[in-house]
Amino acid sequence: MDERKKALLKEIVETYVKTVxxxxxxxxxxxxxxxxxxxxxxxxxxxxxxxxxxxxxxxxRIPSELGYKYYVENLMQPKDLxxxxxxxxxxxxxxxxxxxxxxxxxxxxxxxxxxxxxxxxLGRGSSDNLLRQLNIIALDLNKVxxxxxxxxxxxxxxxxxxxxxxxxNEIVKVGEMVNKMLVGTPISKVSEKLEFEIKPIIAKKxxxxxxxxxxxxxxxxxxxxxxxxxxxxxxxxxLKEPEYDNTTSIKRIASKLEDExxxxxxxxxxxxxxxxxxxxxxxxxxxxxxVIKKKYKTxxxxxxxxxxxxxxxxxxxxxxxxxxxxxxxxxxxxK
Amino acid sequence: MDERKKALLKEIVETYVKTVxxxxxxxxxxxxxxxxxxxxxxxxxxxxxxxxxxxxxxxxRIPSELGYKYYVENLMQPKDLxxxxxxxxxxxxxxxxxxxxxxxxxxxxxxxxxxxxxxxxLGRGSSDNLLRQLNIIALDLNKVxxxxxxxxxxxxxxxxxxxxxxxxNEIVKVGEMVNKMLVGTPISKVSEKLEFEIKPIIAKKxxxxxxxxxxxxxxxxxxxxxxxxxxxxxxxxxLKEPEYDNTTSIKRIASKLEDExxxxxxxxxxxxxxxxxxxxxxxxxxxxxxVIKKKYKTxxxxxxxxxxxxxxxxxxxxxxxxxxxxxxxxxxxxK
DNA sequence: AATTAGCAATCAAAAATTATGAGTGCTAAT
DNA sequence: ATTAGCACTCATAATTTTTGATTGCTAATT
Numbered sequence: 004m005d006e007r008k009k010a011l012l013k014e015i016v017e018t019y020v021k022t023v024x025x026x027x028x029x030x031x032x033x034x035x036x037x038x039x040x041x042x043x044x045x046x047x048x049x050x051x052x053x054x055x056x057x058x059x060x061x062x063x064r065i066p067s068e069l070g071y072k073y074y075v076e077n078l079m080q081p082k083d084l085x086x087x088x089x090x091x092x093x094x095x096x097x098x099x100x101x102x103x104x105x106x107x108x109x110x111x112x113x114x115x116x117x118x119x120x121x122x123x124x125l126g127r128g129s130s131d132n133l134l135r136q137l138n139i140i141a142l143d144l145n146k147v148x149x150x151x152x153x154x155x156x157x158x159x160x161x162x163x164x165x166x167x168x169x170x171x172n173e174i175v176k177v178g179e180m181v182n183k184m185l186v187g188t189p190i191s192k193v194s195e196k197l198e199f200e201i202k203p204i205i206a207k208k209x210x211x212x213x214x215x216x217x218x219x220x221x222x223x224x225x226x227x228x229x230x231x232x233x234x235x236x237x238x239x240x241x242l243k244e245p246e247y248d249n250t251t252s253i254k255r256i257a258s259k260l261e262d263e264x265x266x267x268x269x270x271x272x273x274x275x276x277x278x279x280x281x282x283x284x285x286x287x288x289x290x291x292x293x294v295i296k297k298k299y300k301t302x303x304x305x306x307x308x309x310x311x312x313x314x315x316x317x318x319x320x321x322x323x324x325x326x327x328x329x330x331x332x333x334x335x336x337x338k
Numbered sequence: 339m340d341e342r343k344k345a346l347l348k349e350i351v352e353t354y355v356k357t358v359x360x361x362x363x364x365x366x367x368x369x370x371x372x373x374x375x376x377x378x379x380x381x382x383x384x385x386x387x388x389x390x391x392x393x394x395x396x397x398x399r400i401p402s403e404l405g406y407k408y409y410v411e412n413l414m415q416p417k418d419l420x421x422x423x424x425x426x427x428x429x430x431x432x433x434x435x436x437x438x439x440x441x442x443x444x445x446x447x448x449x450x451x452x453x454x455x456x457x458x459x460l461g462r463g464s465s466d467n468l469l470r471q472l473n474i475i476a477l478d479l480n481k482v483x484x485x486x487x488x489x490x491x492x493x494x495x496x497x498x499x500x501x502x503x504x505x506x507n508e509i510v511k512v513g514e515m516v517n518k519m520l521v522g523t524p525i526s527k528v529s530e531k532l533e534f535e536i537k538p539i540i541a542k543k544x545x546x547x548x549x550x551x552x553x554x555x556x557x558x559x560x561x562x563x564x565x566x567x568x569x570x571x572x573x574x575x576x577l578k579e580p581e582y583d584n585t586t587s588i589k590r591i592a593s594k595l596e597d598e599x600x601x602x603x604x605x606x607x608x609x610x611x612x613x614x615x616x617x618x619x620x621x622x623x624x625x626x627x628x629v630i631k632k633k634y635k636t637x638x639x640x641x642x643x644x645x646x647x648x649x650x651x652x653x654x655x656x657x658x659x660x661x662x663x664x665x666x667x668x669x670x671x672x673k
Numbered sequence: 674a675a676t677t678a679g680c681a682a683t684c685a686a687a688a689a690t691t692a693t694g695a696g697t698g699c700t701a702a703t
Numbered sequence: 704a705t706t707a708g709c710a711c712t713c714a715t716a717a718t719t720t721t722t723g724a725t726t727g728c729t730a731a732t733t
Contacts, residue, residue: 027725038677043726061683061725100499136475140487148491152475156483158495164435239592253588257574362696373706378697396696396712677732683725690719696712703706 004052011035011045012054013078016066020315023245025063068283071293071314075280081322088117088324096331102156103301103332107308108234110328114310115237118321119244121260125269126306127231128157130191137185137222139178141171149178149222153190155303159226163218169211174218177205181219193223233262233269244313246291256289264288269309272296278325283314295321299329339387346370346380347389348413351401355650358580360398403618406628406649410615416657423452423659431666437491438636438667442643443569445663449645450572453656454579456595460604461641462566463492465526472520472557474513476506484513484557488525490638494561498553504546509553512540516554528558568601579648581626591624599623604644607631613660618649630656634664 014034018026028039028046035042046064049055054070057063066074084092095101095109104126111122132153140148145167150160165171181201188196197219206212238260247253268288272279277298281287286294293316296309308329310321349369353361363374363381370377381399384390389405392398401409419427430436430444439461446457467488475483480502485495500506516536523531532554541547573595582588603623608614612633616622621629628651631644643664645656 025725029725039725040677040679040727041675044676047727057726059684060727061723062685063725102497135477136473138471138473138485140471142470142489142491146491148487148493150473150485150487150493152483152485152495154477156477156481156497158483158485158493160487160493162437162491238596242589242592248585250583250585250588253585253592254574254577257577257588257592261573360696364696374696375698375706375708376704379705382698392697394713395698396694397714398696675733677730679730680728682727685724686722688719688721690717692717693715695714698709698711700708701706702708703704 007035008045008049009078011042012049012066012070013074015049015055015064016070016074016078016315019065020317023315025058025065027063030063066315068314071282075282075318079319079322081319081326084323084327088320089327091117092324092328092331103304104232107299107306107332108236110332111234111236111308114321114324114328115240117324118310118312118317119237119240120310120312120316120321121235121237121239121241123236123265123269123309123311124234124306125231125266125309126234126304128153128155128190129300129303129305130189132157132190132303134185134188134190134193137178137182137219139175141175144171147171147174147218149218151222151226153303157230157303159229161222161225163221165218166211166214169214173209174215177209177215178219180204190223190226194220197223233266235262235265241292241311241313246313252291256291259289265309268294269296269307272298272307277329278322280318280322286311293318295325297325297329299332301333342370343380343384344413346377347384347401347405347409350384350390350399351405351409351413351650354400355652358650360393360400362398365398401650403649406617410617410653414654414657416654416661419658419662423655424662426452427659427663427666438639439567442634442641442667443571445667446569446571446643449656449659449663450575452659453645453647453652454572454575455645455647455651455656456570456572456574456576458571458600458604458644458646459569459641460566460601460644461569461639463488463490463525464635464638464640465524467492467525467638469520469523469525469528472513472517472554474510476510479506482506482509482553484553486557486561488638492565492638494564496557496560498556500553501546501549504549508544509550512544512550513554515539525558525561529555532558568597568604570597570600576627576646576648581648581650587626591626594624600644603629603646604631604642607633607642612664613657615653615657621646628653630660632660632664634667636668 014031015026028042031042032039046055054067054073055064056067091113092110095106107124107126111124115122132155135154136152138150142148145165146162147165148160148162150158152158165174184201185193185196202216205216209215241256242253247256271287279296281294283290286292288294288311291314292311293314294309294311296307298307299305308325349366350361363377366377367374381390389402389408390399391402426448427445430441442459442461446459450457467490470489471487473485477483480500481497482500483495483497485493487493500509519536520528520531537551540551544550576591577588582591606622614631616629618625621627623629623646626649627646628649629644629646631642633642634640
């Protein structure tokens with residue numbers, strides 16, 4: 004890959020991203036300062052290498068999946084944010100009152116709005132949340148609500164129907180005791196402590212201790228499960244992309260725009276790098292899309308943000324946006 | 339409208355609902371026991387009355403919006419549920435452990451699944467919820483969480499950042515007092531009581547009482563706002579309907595399948611009847627759809643369920659499903 | 674050796690043309 | 704009041720024609 008070929012591939016990717024039309028040799032003459040014939044020769048080589056392809060013998064070239072990958076890894080140069088993008092995001096961080104999770108959500112909305120892609124965040128309370136309070140409230144003789152609150156302000160609740168042979172007020176009392184013993188425990192350690200330290204104590208005090216124990220167990224278990232929240236912004240933006248130009252492809256992608264599919268896709272992330280780009284087949288979502296994911300972690304909350312766009316995504320811009328955003332989010336808790 | 343015309347219109351609507359093809363005079367001969375020429379004559383009359391229309395001079399007839407309305411008001415006969423529909427819904431009500439809101443959600447999923455339409459429920463705690471507990475938890479010096487819990491088990495929480503000149507622990511103390519004074523108050527009366535009975539008392543005890551008062555005010559206000567929850571099932575089912583056979587119409591309807599549009603559409607319901615059918619333009623959603631809404635109200639929760647389908651909805655079936663479902667839901671709290 | 678001009682060949686996409694057939698409205702007979 | 708018969712209509716599908724952008728290759732040029 005000599006310099007001219009790299010420049011040519013970069014030009015093809017970026018032109019195609021802008022125009023969504025196969026790129027012909029003629030249109031590149033000025034940029035590369037040579038004739039269309041030379042470009043055609045070079046294109047033939049790039050095509051042999053698998054970086055570009057054509058729809059039919061007399062069409063211009065479009066980047067292949069491999070071509071996009073090469074572009075992402077070697078050619079693109081994410082720049083600092085430009086005026087408008089920067090400005091819009093800044094308004095969010097100017098507002099100090101915003102909780103982290105709300106700031107993330109607002110960011111997504113703005114990114115979806117600016118780029119016209121779909122964005123998703125899957126977040127959850129980070130494991131360094133400590134139990135601040137477990138509160139059992141009796142609703143009537145056989146119904147109680149358990150409310151769990153952490154020191155970072157995460158709150159979940161779950162309702163329980165309790166068997167007739169147990170008194171709701173007894174659960175409340177046991178709850179007060181359990182609360183005292185667990186306050187300050189990292190939320191990830193609660194189950195452990197509950198089973199080995201607290202269960203034996205409950206066993207001594209209460210008749211049907213298995214049932215009672217299970218209520219506490221479920222309350223915390225539910226916390227861990229439900230404290231994963233998903234937020235989608237610009238859900239149908241993808242449908243507006245010109246690659247979805249026939250009913251079959253639209254319906255195919257449309258049926259993937261459900262929360263469950265997003266959840267599956269976002270949580271499916273490789274360990275290593277915190278910014279990852281999955282192009283086409285690699286996206287595990289749809290062959291026609293690119294997914295860019297980035298993890299974030301603040302004191303109290305962590306998660307992954309994903310931007311889903313067409314393969315001809317504005318890579319440089321989206322990467323810049325994500326980097327800037329996550330930097331600021333993570334900076335927020337230093338305050 | 340003589341009997342034969344009614345039968346003809348009924349037949350046209352029901353055939354069109356099944357086949358999605360304009361209905362020609364020939365195909366109706368057997369059903370109506372007369373020749374195609376007679377049917378053509380009758381059709382001409384129905385067309386003049388505005389109940390049916392044709393796409394072009396030599397096509398069969400399709401029901402007009404007015405035709406559907408006439409059908410819904412005068413011709414359809416919702417029957418009892420058939421085997422499969424009944425069976426699936428029954429499994430839900432067999433499970434006594436299910437909370438009302440969960441039962442509603444499950445019902446919707448099943449209805450969307452059975453009918454292939456989109457269904458939405460917009461529910462909220464009913465005004466007969468009583469405050470069971472207001473709990474203020476200090477997270478650190480300038481952050482507290484307010485948790486509101488009602489006797490029916492609805493729980494909401496909101497985080498507050500408090501100014502430096504106020505001590506979080508002071509808020510907690512005031513909270514305990516406010517809690518004692520408000521327990522048992524209907525949630526709809528809380529604001530009133532807060533302003534006229536409690537505000538004066540806070541004013542005497544606390545320096546910066548406006549700020550403190552606002553925290554309590556916001557906590558309850560937030561409760562009323564956020565305790566509206568929306569649930570959508572089969573969001574993209576609509577797109578699969580054959581009326582969406584070109585990219586323009588698909589994209590038009592797709593961009594309406596967002597929560598906000600649903601919320602607006604569902605909450606926009608006329609007072610009177612608890613079952614309402616909005617056809618085409620009346621739907622306030624899309625000219626090509628029919629929306630059937632039904633209100634439900636149980637002890638603790640109330641809301642509206644909406645089924646959104648094409649204008650050629652299976653009216654009889656959907657109405658039966660909705661009626662059965664709401665009957666059972668409302669019956670649940672008598673138990 | 675690298676670049677370029679020139680030109681026939683290719684083929685998608687758009688436009689124009691031609692068939693097909695389901696269904697109508699009207700008239701006159703039953 | 705109902706029906707058979709027939710010319711007429713027009714969407715839809717199938718077919719053909721036109722257009723134009725773009726290529727690959729060859730031979731000339733730098």
